[in-house]
Amino acid sequence: MRVIWRRLQELGYQLFGATRALEGLDLARQHLPSIILTDLYLPDMSGLELASSLRADARFARIPIVAIIGEDDDNARDLSVAAGINGFLAKPINVQALAIQMEFFLSGGTDMIADEGRIDQARAKLLSETVARLEARIRELETKNAELQRLDEMKDSFIQLTAHELRTPLTLVQGYGRLLEDHPPLRRMMEQDPEVTILIQGLSDSITRMQGIIEDILIVSRIMTNKIDLNLTPLNLGTLARRAVNSFANALMERRIRLVFDESQFPSSMRADADLLYMTLVNLLSNAIKYTPDGGQIILSAQYNNHLVRLSVKDSGIGIDPAHHEAIFERLKLPQSIETHGTSKTAFGGGGLGLGLAICKGVVEAHGGRIWVESAGYDPERLPGSEFIVVLPLSVAKGEVGEPSTATTRNLGKIRPLNARQR
Numbered sequence: 001m002r003v004i005w006r007r008l009q010e011l012g013y014q015l016f017g018a019t020r021a022l023e024g025l026d027l028a029r030q031h032l033p034s035i036i037l038t039d040l041y042l043p044d045m046s047g048l049e050l051a052s053s054l055r056a057d058a059r060f061a062r063i064p065i066v067a068i069i070g071e072d073d074d075n076a077r078d079l080s081v082a083a084g085i086n087g088f089l090a091k092p093i094n095v096q097a098l099a100i101q102m103e104f105f106l107s108g109g110t111d112m113i114a115d116e117g118r119i120d121q122a123r124a125k126l127l128s129e130t131v132a133r134l135e136a137r138i139r140e141l142e143t144k145n146a147e148l149q150r151l152d153e154m155k156d157s158f159i160q161l162t163a164h165e166l167r168t169p170l171t172l173v174q175g176y177g178r179l180l181e182d183h184p185p186l187r188r189m190m191e192q193d194p195e196v197t198i199l200i201q202g203l204s205d206s207i208t209r210m211q212g213i214i215e216d217i218l219i220v221s222r223i224m225t226n227k228i229d230l231n232l233t234p235l236n237l238g239t240l241a242r243r244a245v246n247s248f249a250n251a252l253m254e255r256r257i258r259l260v261f262d263e264s265q266f267p268s269s270m271r272a273d274a275d276l277l278y279m280t281l282v283n284l285l286s287n288a289i290k291y292t293p294d295g296g297q298i299i300l301s302a303q304y305n306n307h308l309v310r311l312s313v314k315d316s317g318i319g320i321d322p323a324h325h326e327a328i329f330e331r332l333k334l335p336q337s338i339e340t341h342g343t344s345k346t347a348f349g350g351g352g353l354g355l356g357l358a359i360c361k362g363v364v365e366a367h368g369g370r371i372w373v374e375s376a377g378y379d380p381e382r383l384p385g386s387e388f389i390v391v392l393p394l395s396v397a398k399g400e401v402g403e404p405s406t407a408t409t410r411n412l413g414k415i416r417p418l419n420a421r422q423r
């Protein structure tokens with residue numbers, strides 16, 4: 001091929017080269033070349049399969065496809081013609097004749113084989129060879145897929161086990177930390193020297209943050225392995241939301257973010273898993289704070305009817321590119337690079353492990369609800385903001401846990417127009 005490439009370059013042809021058939025197919029579809037030259041033996045597909053695939057596309061119905069083959073390989077010639085190849089360059093390549101051969105093919109010349117019977121036989125053989133190769137490839141992919149699934153499960157168990165193992169010593173560290181804080185000599189030091197208090201506080205905050213991360217990992221791995229058990233109890237969503245809002249009081253004050261929240265909009269009775277719902281609200285509020293610059297505004301609101309409640313967390317922050325609206329709900333999917341990632345729950349631009357929204361989605365869907373985001377785009381200058389919307393059934397019936405609720409989908413239509421009017 002290299003000899004041909006060099007000679008064609010000398011002759012002034014514009015060339016596009018690929019080492020794999022699939023890459024070649026992409027290049028051909030992109031550039032629609034005047035002629036295609038191919039080897040018969042390529043690493044992913046054969047040259048015959050490449051030609052068949054090209055001929056199935058109307059744009060390549062008339063473009064000359066030329067195969068490079070061994071001099072006396074009549075069998076390969078028959079199969080090539082059956083696959084739609086209409087010219088040959090026999091090895092060893094006669095470089096001097098290349099210019100004339102190219103002109104011949106480009107002007108519509110072909111190396112057809114006259115014997116139709118032989119071509120019919122070749123077609124049948126080509127078909128059976130392709131089917132056999134396809135079958136072998138499917139089996140290979142199935143084996144690889146099973147192996148990937150096994151590795152994925154191993155990875156989930158490993159993550160779960162590691163998080164469990166880390167949780168135990170961390171709880172001990174926290175316990176010792178508390179004992180230390182209550183230790184009279186240290187108490188005295190803290191009273192005498194404010195710097196000691198700051199150091200101890202820093203230690204305790206870091207432990208709490210680390211515990212939060214470990215809990216997040218454990219919940220995500222439970223969600224991913226479908227081991228999420230809902231502890232359904234009657235709850236007052238307004239009280240729950242107020243608790244979530246209050247947990248950010250300091251951060252909101254420090255960052256001068258106004259949080260608009262009217263508890264009376266929330267249903268006072270629903271059945272759900274209170275801890276998981278609280279965690280969802282905290283994650284959404286924490287994100288809204290993280291991605292809203294100082295002085296911004298967040299609105300936590302709710303609407304409900306007899307069946308559903310629709311929660312909205314709307315911020316005046318940096319917004320999210322529509323291309324990422326679905327991916328951000330997948331675990332560890334972050335639009336920005338990992339290197340620029342912080343771990344603060346409330347600092348502007350601070351991030352986490354990319355688990356927060358995966359947790360929200362897992363929890364909401366386990367309740368038979370839906371979660372999505374609406375945002376005009378990402379723009380840290382103009383701040384288009386984002387709105388995260390959660391629709392949940394007011395009561396999760398037993399059989400519905402963990403399955404997309406038909407009740408939710410059915411009643412969504414009733415609750416949506418209300419919101420459309422409001423906007």
Ligand code: ADP
Binds near residue numbers: 283319354355
């Ligand atoms: P993280 O722990 O990084 O915050 P999340 O799963 O909570 O992970 O969010 C995933 C990504 O979605 C974030 O890294 C961020 O890029 C984007 N995102 C989430 N919420 C918002 C928001 N309110 N405004 C802008 N971007 C957001």
